[in-house]
Amino acid sequence: MLSSTQAVKKSSVSILKQQTRLFSKNNNLLQAKSLKETFKEIYPAKAASIKQFKKEYGDVVIDQVKLSQAYGGMRGIKSLVWEGSVLDPVEGIRFRGLTIPEVTEQLPKFGAGSPCPESLLWLLLTGEKPSMEQTKLLSKELAARSELPQHTIDLLDALPKDLHPMAQFSIAVVSLESDSKFSKAYAAGVNKKEYWDHAYEDCLDLLGKLPAIGARIYSNVFHDGKLNHLKADLNADYGKNLAHLLGFENNEEFNELMRLYLTIHADHEGGNVSAHATHLVGSALSSPYLSFAAGMNGLAGPLHGRANQEVLEWLFKFRDAVKGDYSKESIEKYLWDTLNSGRVIPGYGHAVLRKTDPRYTAQREFALKHFPDYDLFKLVSAIYQIAPEVLTKQGKTKNPWPNVDSHSGVLLQYYGLTEAPFYTVLFGISRAFGVLSQLILDRAYGLAIERPKSFSTDKFKELVAKIQK
Numbered sequence: 001m002l003s004s005t006q007a008v009k010k011s012s013v014s015i016l017k018q019q020t021r022l023f024s025k026n027n028n029l030l031q032a033k034s035l036k037e038t039f040k041e042i043y044p045a046k047a048a049s050i051k052q053f054k055k056e057y058g059d060v061v062i063d064q065v066k067l068s069q070a071y072g073g074m075r076g077i078k079s080l081v082w083e084g085s086v087l088d089p090v091e092g093i094r095f096r097g098l099t100i101p102e103v104t105e106q107l108p109k110f111g112a113g114s115p116c117p118e119s120l121l122w123l124l125l126t127g128e129k130p131s132m133e134q135t136k137l138l139s140k141e142l143a144a145r146s147e148l149p150q151h152t153i154d155l156l157d158a159l160p161k162d163l164h165p166m167a168q169f170s171i172a173v174v175s176l177e178s179d180s181k182f183s184k185a186y187a188a189g190v191n192k193k194e195y196w197d198h199a200y201e202d203c204l205d206l207l208g209k210l211p212a213i214g215a216r217i218y219s220n221v222f223h224d225g226k227l228n229h230l231k232a233d234l235n236a237d238y239g240k241n242l243a244h245l246l247g248f249e250n251n252e253e254f255n256e257l258m259r260l261y262l263t264i265h266a267d268h269e270g271g272n273v274s275a276h277a278t279h280l281v282g283s284a285l286s287s288p289y290l291s292f293a294a295g296m297n298g299l300a301g302p303l304h305g306r307a308n309q310e311v312l313e314w315l316f317k318f319r320d321a322v323k324g325d326y327s328k329e330s331i332e333k334y335l336w337d338t339l340n341s342g343r344v345i346p347g348y349g350h351a352v353l354r355k356t357d358p359r360y361t362a363q364r365e366f367a368l369k370h371f372p373d374y375d376l377f378k379l380v381s382a383i384y385q386i387a388p389e390v391l392t393k394q395g396k397t398k399n400p401w402p403n404v405d406s407h408s409g410v411l412l413q414y415y416g417l418t419e420a421p422f423y424t425v426l427f428g429i430s431r432a433f434g435v436l437s438q439l440i441l442d443r444a445y446g447l448a449i450e451r452p453k454s455f456s457t458d459k460f461k462e463l464v465a466k467i468q469k
């Protein structure tokens with residue numbers, strides 16, 4: 001009988017052997033260093049430099065907190081460490097210093113022009129740009145980890161169709177906990193220096209399985225299980241595989257869209273709800289499965305990821321109401337009706353951004369290239385001309401410009417992926433690349449359990465009175 005630690009080691013070894021068999025036919029791939037080998041080489045120096053940084057400058061005051069921030073969702077407080085990306089209010093996201101156009105230009109890609117999530121994962125975790133061989137190796141490694149355990153399949157198949165796809169997604173992810181190498185290693189008493197290794201295995205397993213989970217939900221909820229026979233293509237890249245599992249075959253434009261979609265939604269620094277929730281739950285040493293599921297429960301909220309579903313539903317209601325009248329007056333009236341009924345304009349505004357989201361722009365450029373005359377794209381473009389002015393006139397939002405969710409659904413509609421309640425699941429698959437790479441870093445750098453200070457309002461009143469004396 002194997003001990004838990006032996007069992008964990010054995011499973012990692014068998015994955016490596018499986019990979020070696022897979023790649024033995026391809027010398028280039030065999031010669032390329034894997035993501036794990038690369039990370040293992042570089043993280044100790046980075047961990048040591050963080051330790052030294054904390055030791056030397058730990059007492060430097062980096063921020064001050066106002067009472068309004070305590071009541072206002074902790075907006076802007078500098079108190080989280082997130083290595084993969086930083087969000088500038090005007091310029092937008094940079095992944096390890098690279099903007100979206102720079103990622104597209106500088107990282108290896110599979111298709112005609114869109115970036116791919118595999119090379120972004122490499123960049124987020126290591127800070128280095130992978131070679132094409134390394135990107136392909138990672139692609140194959142993820143595909144090799146794609147098979148779902150039978151109990152997850154049975155669980156998904158048993159769920160009621162009217163349970164929201166994001167709830168199903170979260171349930172399926174939690175069910176993978178039974179195979180958590182991190183949890184097994186922890187229970188077997190593994191040294192904390194090795195946490196990252198087991199977290200890495202869980203994170204890559206989870207990334208590998210997410211397309212199959214998403215596709216099974218899509219098939220069960222919207223297609224009577226008719227796509228359930230589809231199996232991951234072990235030679236396809238991540239975006240193409242996702243397209244294939246969703247039943248979109250031989251459509252390179254849709255494969256390109258999946259690659260773009262998965263890359264641009266992956267990471268948006270650490271303070272957004274899905275990233276922060278994953279990081280927070282992981283800080284208690286809950287496994288990557290439990291941590292990611294927590295993040296997905298947050299992504300499911302309408303002010304966060306579910307905004308992509310809300311946008312579509314709102315657009316359709318508008319289209320039905322105005323019967324083809326996309327004039328300025330008609331759009332303005334609908335925007336004001338929405339605002340006056342006490343609702344938000346979905347897809348507009350942002351907690352950090354103060355300009356058009358570059359992820360919106362990347363999607364707009366994709367639409368302009370492939371289907372400039374599509375009716376729904378024209379409607380989204382017309383709203384873009386008018387909504388910022390209306391929101392500015394209303395005078396409440398700090399950012400009247402569109403965010404990523406304002407555009408994503410239209411692209412999916414064009415290619416026939418019309419089921420809007422599924423859209424946040426796609427966002428979730430993408431978001432895994434950002435939050436799971438940070439989770440590995442959290443364990444490699446030994447980041448602490450989170451425990452900010454809270455006070456009751458009475459206690460805050462006391463505090464304010466004392467400070468004002």
Ligand code: HAX
Pocket residue numbers: 272302303304305306307339343344345346347348349350351352396397398399403404405
């Ligand atoms: N329509 C109408 N009112 C809006 C608004 C919008 N799109 N955006 C903000 N406001 C309102 C807020 O509700 C708030 O009103 P109250 O003072 O009455 O509470 C006021 O303007 C100030 O808000 P803010 O400081 O500008 O924005 P927040 O940082 O509080 O919130 C949100 C940021 C993204 C949640 C907000 O802009 C919003 O609700 N937008 C619509 C929903 C949406 O698109 N969400 C997706 C955001 C991107 C994302 O996370 N994707 O996953």
